[in-house]
Amino acid sequence: MRALQLITPGEPLEMREVADPIPGGDEVVIDVKAAGICSSDAHYREGFPQVGPLPLTLGHEVAGVVAAVGPEVAAFTPSDRVCVHYQVGCGRCEYCERRLEMFCPDGRMIGNGRPGGYAEQIMVPERNVIAIPGAVPVEHAAVMMCSSATSLHALRKGRVGAGETVAVFGVGGLGMSAIQLAFIAGAAQVFAVDIKQAKLDAAADLGAIPVDANGDPVAEILAAGGCDVAIDLVGSATVMRQCLDSLAPMGRAVAVGLTADTMAIGPYTDLVSGESEVIGTSDHTVGEIVELLGLAADGRLDLDRVVQRTVPLEEAAVNAALDDLVHFGDTIRTVIAM
Ligand SMILES: [Zn+2]
Ligand SMILES: [Zn+2]
Known part of the structure; x- marks a missing residue:
């Protein structure tokens, strides 16, 4: 499959052909339909904070459709519309048990410490997959995974x-x-x-x-x-x-x-x-994501004004959107649509 990867910090992302993910155990493979381009991705591309191991597929605001599931997956089947909680924890430590995966000592964030959503597919454990309520577009669900969820968490902490x-x-x-x-x-x-x-x-x-x-x-x-x-x-x-x-x-x-x-x-x-x-304040919790999806489904959270532009999964378009974030351009949020 095609994946847009960080090869060298400070350089543009490059399109690479990588192996298709094959789900085992509790893993879910998702056909990515929308991946938000976040300011953090621009920072990662510049080299601060450091991400890896390189080469790494960026993208942590991800939504799509389930393509395949491992034998232990119970709650999802192919063609389900889903989005991804980006902090993948070990699932066993005290923080994971409290669903505070951002503090898991073995935690890996998608698009930061493990492959992200600037690709045709992404694979994550079932506990990181959340169903999208019917009325919510995938582009909106995607940007909720970082922008809205991190904002909600910050307001709560404040x-x-x-x-x-x-x-x-x-x-x-x-x-x-x-x-x-x-x-x-x-x-x-x-x-x-x-x-x-x-x-x-x-x-x-x-x-x-x-x-x-x-x-x-x-x-x-x-x-x-x-x-x-x-x-x-x-x-x-x-x-x-x-x-x-x-x-x-x-x-x-x-x-x-x-x-x-x-x-x-x-x-x-x-x-x-x-x-x-x-x-x-760091990241957000899976419970906050579920709350936000509910607010969007009820029409109380309007993301039409946030998602202002979509681009294809292509090197030049995505790097240009990242450049725009570095230079504080006018666009509020660009989403890769597939
Ligand atoms: Zn982000
Ligand atoms: Zn953990």
Whole structure:
């Protein structure tokens, strides 16, 4: 089968012919129908954080149709529409038992530590396969696997409550979900911060208050009373600093994006005086994915505005979409459609 692989960090992905996966035991082989192109993939292609072993097929936002199952698989049969929880754990450790696979010491994420979805097929254990409710398109299910699920988890970790104010820094695939999910969680107002006018307009369409990050977003948010929860979806120490500085008393700044930068925190000035909290959040849980699929099926989570473009599984098109993410282009989410 064809698979789009990272061969050398810093270089474009390359199309390779690889062996078709053959399921044994509890494994499920899925014909990939949709694979979202995430900012993390652009980071992996650049070489930070390091992924492997190389060559590696990227892609961790994956949905499709079951092609074949191993003899121990009970819940799925060929032609079922499914999506993939990207953290594949050992299934036996204390974290896997609690379905917190992101902390499994032997865990491997698809498209990061094991083959991902930029390919005609993907193989994962049955416990990572989730049925797609009837009304939800595969392209939407795919982007929920990272963008929406990670946003939901971040809002939970930030403990967004009824009547609170949320600031979402970075209006990409995650941001567009985070805005909607913040309102679903009961937020009274949501600030959406970005440098791109097209993205600010898209956020405003969802009811968010657009804040142009080319100006002084911190001053603008503080002038409105500050926020209870600020989420950095950009992955930048500068943006995380802005999150912390935008908080109202007892506010929570949540770090989500990937970055190698560091930042200084004043124990008194940043934390004690306002009882501020700095919270890290990693990935999401399979239970959150099931919740999101339900919200999408009910029409409460609108991903039409998130999935703005589809491209074929081809070297040039996918590398160009990754380049667009590196340069903070206008497109919110591109999905490889097959
Ligand atoms: Zn992602
Ligand atoms: Zn485990």
